[in-house]
Each structure stands twice: as structure tokens, then as C-alpha cells.
Amino acid sequence: MESPITRRSALVLTGAAAGTLAAGRPRGQADLVLHSGVVWTGDGTAQAVAVKGKRIVAVGSDRHVLECAGDRTRRVDLKGAFVGPGFRDQHTHLIQRALTGLGPEAYRPVWKPYDEDEAFEARRRTGQRHVDIHARGETPVDQCTHSPVTEKMKNDLLVMQEEVAKQGISTVVEAGLRDLGALDALFQLADEGKLKVRFLVRVAWGCMEEAARMGLRTGSGNDWVKVLGVKLYSDGWLGPRTSALRQPYNDDPYGFPRKGILFLGQERADRDVARARELGFNITTHAIGDRGVKVTLNAYEHNDVSPRDRWAVEHVQVAEDDLLERMIRRGVIASIQLSFATSDQRFAEDALGRHRLRYAYRWRDMVRAKVPMVGGSDFDIEALDPMWGLQRVVTRTEFDGTPPGGWLPDQRLDVPTALRLVTSRAAFASFEERERGTVEPGNYADLVVIKENPLTMPPERLAGATRLMTVTNGTITSEGPVRYPPVA
Ligand SMILES: [Zn+2]
Incomplete structure (x- = not known):
């Protein structure tokens, strides 16, 4: 795994030496120069990066980049530390959770040993909630409120973003905001110059019409807060056996419908997708089971989805080849979660049976087949921490060591691939690949500095890596050290 990277970095440095990066040399001096490190551009590596205003102005060798430094430049000797594109998280509920007034510790990862009794009960409760929502003829994203902005609301959002920035994260996507008041609050905080994290918001389906009346659509906003689109919700979850499957579940621990719950029938899915397109909202749909994914893809195809649209499906946990082929053909993005396979190993085989595991959590298959993906x-x-997700998706082993060698180990991802899912691929999924997600001159300066090198450190220690600095839109938003090693 190491040698291709080393080889590629040698190529990039040759390019820099040949002067191909000299075009990035700024007029006037840089505000910030990070040097003597390992700068992973998203493809190869360099030694240093310079930032002026909101943008990256040079990437390359120390000698080349330090030419941008003057007496007003802050120079940071990385002492061999790693610099990468600032992390992006394409699926969070950070804003929605912040509205409940959580303290800072709620956003820091804490590892708890698996407790089957507790997990069983939590899954039953979730499943019952799904059954109840379905009985009302609704989906989980149909409700919307529009609370007035308060100082407390703004303060709760600031407490949250502080912890997000500390973890090396530049950009987060809210997967289904159900209170448009929070969006008002974020726009105010952006105007007041108080934001440290970029918030890309997908409103819940139930909020879309009002958001449109407010004049919002995909792309509305600024460098800190932007509307990304809308989230629809097709089926339940695998754990409670409520995700919608083509064939019945292998077991029946809770007594819910044997093929799961489809919130979004075909007719409504077609109509909702058409309406979102009409109003100018980029679409993603929660779909975990193969029946949920199929109905979602049907709706997208009935609405002439093309790669230009960059519509996505969240989770895609059970997907046979026919479904992946349809996603590839239409450029539908699979939005996966880095930690799901290690968590769901506890029940996935019971729920699906051995034969269907071939189609489950198949991240490596998706990469090989060139399904558009994001993480x-x-x-x-x-847990929010991208380093926790990275370790889990690369090892497919939980922090307590289960199972040794990894769960469905053929589906492990290598580190560069996993990193791209939360940097450049995420920028693509949000229409920002031309100016974010990689470290190159001209791009916005979204950077994370990590003491260890994720590309070469032992994968089973990734989760404990030390964040030294986060830069977003050219501003230093956190200075470490910050690390959350899981204690098993
Ligand atoms: Zn979610």
C-alpha cells in the first residue's frame, strides 16, 4: 500500500521542480506558510503550502513555497507533520442536535463496549417508531418547524462548531434539517463573522416548500453557509429490520413486516423527486435496503436523472449488481458512512443471512466498479471524528478487536481512497470540486494538519491521530493538539 504513494509523490515533486507549480506563486506575501511537512494534495505529496486571504497560493517544495513568505507571514514549521485537505463530512445531524442544547462533550467521540441487550432494545424502539410513522402515511422527514432565532440557539450552534473544527473538519453536510430557524441563525452568524465550519444544508423534505418560498435553492448562500438540497427518506434501518428488502429478512426478532418498511411508495417518490427538481433542489434519499434503493433509483430515472444532477442515495447498505450498474450509468452517488460496517457487523448476518452478505456494505466493490461515492x-x-471513521473503514475491525482481520475484509478500503471520500469526492458531491477538496493553488484554503501521517501510520492507530491545526476559508479555526484515542 505504501509504495504506490511514494512513487506518485516522487512524480509530483519532479513536476514542482520542473516549475509546473510556479504558476501558483502569489503577488505579495502570503499570510500563512506551512512548511517542512508532508502535504498530501489529494493525489501526490509536496513539502509546503502557502495561504493568502481565503485561498491557497502555492504548493510544492519548501524552497519554492517559502519564497511567498515575508515579514507579515506566519510561518509554521510542520516538523514532518501531515497536511491534507480539510475534512468534509457528507452526512451529519450536527445542526439538528445542536438545537437540543448539547454541551461540548456531546460532539467528542466516546467509545463504549458493545452491549447486546441495550442495542437490541434501542433497535426495537427505532423500529416501532418507523412502524408508527408509516401507519400515519408519513416519512421521517415530513415534519418542519421554523423557530425564531434566539441568542441561545446561536450560542448552541457555536458550541457545536468549536468541537467540529477541533477534529480537523472544514465542511459538514446537514442531512435533513427540520427547523429552518437554525438556517436563519447560521446566516446571521456568518454575517457576524463568527463561523468556523462551513455548513452545507440539506433541508428535510417537509421544509422544502417553505425554503423555496424563502428564495432558497441549491447553491443559495455564501462561503460559510450554503443550501445543498433536500433529503427524502425511502425506508427504515437494517438493525430494527425496517429497511425495505426485496426478499424477506432472514430472522424476525421484533415482529415487524418481514420485508421491512417502505415509507416512500413509487408514486410518491416519483412525484417528490419531480417537485424537488422543479424547485431547484439537489436530491438525496435515505435508502438502506435493496428495495428502498430500487424504488429510489426508479424515481430518479423516471425524472431523467443524469450525471450532471449529482443526486445521491444515503447508506446503500444492501445493493446487488443491477442496482450498482444503474447508479454508475446515471451518475447517482452512493453516500456511505465510514463507521457503519464495523457497527452493523453485530446483526447484519442474522438479518440478511449469509448469502446476502455478498451484497452488503460492499464499499470496495463499489470503488472497483467506479460507482460515484462519498463518505x-x-x-x-x-462518532463524528473522521479519524475514527477512517480506522474503521480501513480495518473493518471495531476498536475492541472484533472481528480479528476485519468483517467482510475484502471490502476494506485503503487509506488514500478513504481519505478521498471525505475530501475530494465530498467536494464533488457538493458541486465544489473546482475550488475545494484538494490542496492546490487557487483552491480555497481548507486544510487539516495531523502530527502522524495517516498514509503510513499503522491503520489500527488511525483513530488516535493528533490534529494540530484546522484551516477553513483561509482562517485558522483550531490549533491543537487534539486527539481522541478510543479506549477499549
Ligand atoms: Zn442520518
Whole structure:
């Protein structure tokens, strides 16, 4: 795994030496120069990066980049530390959770040993909630409120963003905001110059019409707060056996419908997708089971989805080849969660049976087949920390060592691939690949500095890596050290 990277970095440095990066040399001096490190651009590596205003102005060798430094430049000797594109998380519920007034510790990852009795009960409760929502003829994203902005609301959002920035994260996507007041609050905080994290918001389906009346659509906003689109919700979850499957579940621990719950029938899915397109909202749909994914893809195809649209499906946990082929053909993005396979190993085989595991959590298959992909955490279902997700998706082993060698180990991802899912691929999924997600001159300066090198450190220690600095829109938003080693 190491040698291709080393080889590629040698190529990039040759390019820099040949002067191909000299075009990035700024007029006037840089505000910030990070040098003597390992700068992973998203493809190869360099030694240093310079930032002026909101943008990256040079990337390359120390000698080349330090030419941008003057007496007003802050120079940071990285002492061999790693610099990468600032992390992006394509699926969180950070804003929605912040509205409940959580303290800072709620956003820091804490590892708890698995407790089957507790987990069983939590899954039963979730499943019952799904059954109840379905009985009302609704989906979980149909409700919307528009609370007045208060100082407390703004303060709760600031407490949250502080912890997000500390973890090396530049950009988060809210997967289904159900209170448009929080969006008002974020726009105010952006105007007041108080934001440290970029918030890309997908409103819940139930909020879309009002958001449109407010004049919002995909792309509305600024460098700190932007509307990304809308979230629809097709089926339940695998754990409670409520995700919608083509064939019945292998077991029946809770007595719910044997093929799961489809919130979004075909007719409504077609109509909702058409309406979102009409109003100018980029679409993603929660779909975990193969029946949920199929109905979602049907709706997208009935609405002439093309790669230009960059519509996505969240989770895609059970998907046979026919479904992946349809996603590839239409450029539909699979939005996966880095921690799900290690968590769901506890029940996936019972739920699906051995034969269907071939189609489950098949991240490596998707990469090989060139399914468009993006990664996220699904905080607060899972820990936010991208380093925790990275270790789990690369090892497919939980922090307590289960199972040794990894669960469905053929589906492990290598570190560069996993990193791209939360950097450049995430920028693509949000229409920002031309100016974010990689470290190159001209791009916005969204950077994370990590003491260890994720590309070469032992994968089973990734979760404990030390964040030294986060830069977003050219501003230093956190200075470490910050690390959350899981204690098993
Ligand atoms: Zn979610």
C-alpha cells in the first residue's frame, strides 16, 4: 500500500521542480506558510503550502513555497507533520442536535463496549417508531418547524462548531434539517463573522416548500453557509429490520413486516423527486435496503436523472449488481458512512443471512466498479471524528478487536481512497470540486494538519491521530493538539 504513494509523490515533486507549480506563486506575501511537512494534495505529496486571504497560493517544495513568505507571514514549521485537505463530512445531524442544547462533550467521540441487550432494545424502539410513522402515511422527514432565532440557539450552534473544527473538519453536510430557524441563525452568524465550519444544508423534505418560498435553492448562500438540497427518506434501518428488502429478512426478532418498511411508495417518490427538481433542489434519499434503493433509483430515472444532477442515495447498505450498474450509468452517488460496517457487523448476518452478505456494505466493490461515492459519519448515530471513521473503514475491525482481520475484509478500503471520500469526492458531491477538496493553488484554503501521517501510520492507530491545526476559508479555526484515542 505504501509504495504506490511514494512513487506518485516522487512524480509530483519532479513536476514542482520542473516549475509546473510556479504558476501558483502569489503577488505579495502570503499570510500563512506551512512548511517542512508532508502535504498530501489529494493525489501526490509536496513539502509546503502557502495561504493568502481565503485561498491557497502555492504548493510544492519548501524552497519554492517559502519564497511567498515575508515579514507579515506566519510561518509554521510542520516538523514532518501531515497536511491534507480539510475534512468534509457528507452526512451529519450536527445542526439538528445542536438545537437540543448539547454541551461540548456531546460532539467528542466516546467509545463504549458493545452491549447486546441495550442495542437490541434501542433497535426495537427505532423500529416501532418507523412502524408508527408509516401507519400515519408519513416519512421521517415530513415534519418542519421554523423557530425564531434566539441568542441561545446561536450560542448552541457555536458550541457545536468549536468541537467540529477541533477534529480537523472544514465542511459538514446537514442531512435533513427540520427547523429552518437554525438556517436563519447560521446566516446571521456568518454575517457576524463568527463561523468556523462551513455548513452545507440539506433541508428535510417537509421544509422544502417553505425554503423555496424563502428564495432558497441549491447553491443559495455564501462561503460559510450554503443550501445543498433536500433529503427524502425511502425506508427504515437494517438493525430494527425496517429497511425495505426485496426478499424477506432472514430472522424476525421484533415482529415487524418481514420485508421491512417502505415509507416512500413509487408514486410518491416519483412525484417528490419531480417537485424537488422543479424547485431547484439537489436530491438525496435515505435508502438502506435493496428495495428502498430500487424504488429510489426508479424515481430518479423516471425524472431523467443524469450525471450532471449529482443526486445521491444515503447508506446503500444492501445493493446487488443491477442496482450498482444503474447508479454508475446515471451518475447517482452512493453516500456511505465510514463507521457503519464495523457497527452493523453485530446483526447484519442474522438479518440478511449469509448469502446476502455478498451484497452488503460492499464499499470496495463499489470503488472497483467506479460507482460515484462519498463518505460521512452520520453523527450522532456514529462518532463524528473522521479519524475514527477512517480506522474503521480501513480495518473493518471495531476498536475492541472484533472481528480479528476485519468483517467482510475484502471490502476494506485503503487509506488514500478513504481519505478521498471525505475530501475530494465530498467536494464533488457538493458541486465544489473546482475550488475545494484538494490542496492546490487557487483552491480555497481548507486544510487539516495531523502530527502522524495517516498514509503510513499503522491503520489500527488511525483513530488516535493528533490534529494540530484546522484551516477553513483561509482562517485558522483550531490549533491543537487534539486527539481522541478510543479506549477499549
Ligand atoms: Zn442520518
